[in-house]
Amino acid sequence: MESVLFEPIDINGMVVPNRFVRSATNDRLAEVSGHVNDPFIAVYEKLAAGGVGLIVTGHAYVQWNGKASATMMGGHDDDLIPGMKKLVETVHRYDSKIVLQINHAGRQTASAVLGESAVAPSPVHISLYDETPRELTGEEIEELIENFAATTRRAVAAGFDGVQLHGAHGYLISQFISPYTNRREDAWGGSLENRMRFPLEVLRRVREEVGASYPVLIKLNSEDYLEGGLTIEEGSQIARALSENGIDAIEISGGTYESPNAAAKIGIKEEEDEAYFLPNARKFREVIDVPLILVGGLRTPRLMVRLVEDGEADMVSLCRPFIREPDLVNRWEGGDELKAECISCGGCHKYRDEPVRCIVLD
Numbered sequence: 001m002e003s004v005l006f007e008p009i010d011i012n013g014m015v016v017p018n019r020f021v022r023s024a025t026n027d028r029l030a031e032v033s034g035h036v037n038d039p040f041i042a043v044y045e046k047l048a049a050g051g052v053g054l055i056v057t058g059h060a061y062v063q064w065n066g067k068a069s070a071t072m073m074g075g076h077d078d079d080l081i082p083g084m085k086k087l088v089e090t091v092h093r094y095d096s097k098i099v100l101q102i103n104h105a106g107r108q109t110a111s112a113v114l115g116e117s118a119v120a121p122s123p124v125h126i127s128l129y130d131e132t133p134r135e136l137t138g139e140e141i142e143e144l145i146e147n148f149a150a151t152t153r154r155a156v157a158a159g160f161d162g163v164q165l166h167g168a169h170g171y172l173i174s175q176f177i178s179p180y181t182n183r184r185e186d187a188w189g190g191s192l193e194n195r196m197r198f199p200l201e202v203l204r205r206v207r208e209e210v211g212a213s214y215p216v217l218i219k220l221n222s223e224d225y226l227e228g229g230l231t232i233e234e235g236s237q238i239a240r241a242l243s244e245n246g247i248d249a250i251e252i253s254g255g256t257y258e259s260p261n262a263a264a265k266i267g268i269k270e271e272e273d274e275a276y277f278l279p280n281a282r283k284f285r286e287v288i289d290v291p292l293i294l295v296g297g298l299r300t301p302r303l304m305v306r307l308v309e310d311g312e313a314d315m316v317s318l319c320r321p322f323i324r325e326p327d328l329v330n331r332w333e334g335g336d337e338l339k340a341e342c343i344s345c346g347g348c349h350k351y352r353d354e355p356v357r358c359i360v361l362d
């Protein structure tokens with residue numbers, strides 16, 4: 001298959017050989033300490049060997065109380081660097097780039113995972129865990145910003161090609177920008193300007209740490225699909241501010257744990273069901289001037305060609321299809337243009353205490 005999808009793209013000096021992104025996927029394979037291990041690295045080796053141009057890791061927590069699940073990767077400690085290095089070196093044996101997704105779970109975690117209460121911009125109850133998080137103090141917010149910067153420093157030391165801030169799906173950054181989860185009355189809450197202060201401060205500190213030439217991306221909620229939550233109008237204004245303040249690319253997403261069937265929609269059957277964030281991506285496109293990465297239900301290669309050819313997106317990003325077929329990009333490049341085999345059943349999200357796998361293949 002010869003197409004625009006196999007043309008390289010330069011994101012602030014990171015030259016990605018094609019337009020395919022493996023969207024961040026918490027493979028639930030790391031050690032409880034946050035260290036990556038051989039089974040974890042094997043997943044990434046398959047993706048790189050399978051032709052994915054840009055691999056985004058699953059979210060890695062920037063400090064201990066930002067952990068969302070027991071066996072996710074950590075980014076919070078210098079002693080994680082040797083394992084990360086091994087991961088990066090493995091991927092770099094192929095023609096792929098790898099970016100570390102950095103995150104703090106905020107209220108989207110359980111006290112059973114942390115051994116203490118979760119923290120959040122405001123104490124808004126979350127029914128999924130039937131818990132109410134503790135409100136962050138101003139001092140703790142400053143410390144968090146420092147820890148996003150410290151994790152980025154570790155990413156550089158390990159050789160990652162860049163970092164992606166996780167500003168989507170109801171985790172901490174997403175909690176700050178959303179009026180549903182941010183009810184603060186200080187400088188970090190209230191007006192849109194105050195709610196976007198946290199991601200902008202994280203970006204500023206991260207930039208200070210790594211300089212202008214290191215790729216810093218963000219995955220950003222365009223809207224929450226929740227009453228009282230982030231709207232696309234506000235989401236677009238945040239995207240614009242990030243674009244004006246030095247972010248290098250934006251991956252557009254949406255939804256939180258509390259919004260029904262949003263980020264990883266189930267039941268994508270027809271081509272019309274695919275690219276479900278495209279209407280919002282068009283709004284982002286009007287106000288940003290950095291590369292736009294589109295995720296959400298992409299399954300059919302001719303649709304992805306059209307999206308990139310028409311300038312609707314610069315890169316296409318997939319998660320579940322690569323769980324089922326890590327060699328999907330090579331399959332398409334080899335001329336087999338049948339759509340991804342993933343049926344979007346949601347099975348890989350079901351067994352949250354087990355490593356991620358395609359249950360249809362069991």
Ligand SMILES: Cc1cc2nc3c(=O)[nH]c(=O)nc-3n(C[C@H](O)[C@H](O)[C@H](O)COP(=O)(O)O)c2cc1C
Pocket residue numbers: 023024025026027057058059101166168169219253263264265295296297298317318319320321348349356
């Ligand atoms: C098992 C699983 C784990 C995921 N882990 C992450 C993650 O760590 N970070 C993130 O930003 N999104 C995560 N997502 C969301 C995906 O990256 C993606 O946004 C969503 O699944 C829609 O893309 P798709 O239709 O190609 O699967 C995860 C999704 C699944 C199914």
Ligand code: SF4
Pocket residue numbers: 320321323324341342343344345346347348349357358359360361
């Ligand atoms: S279980 Fe398999 S088919 Fe179902 S969504 Fe996950 S990868 Fe796709």
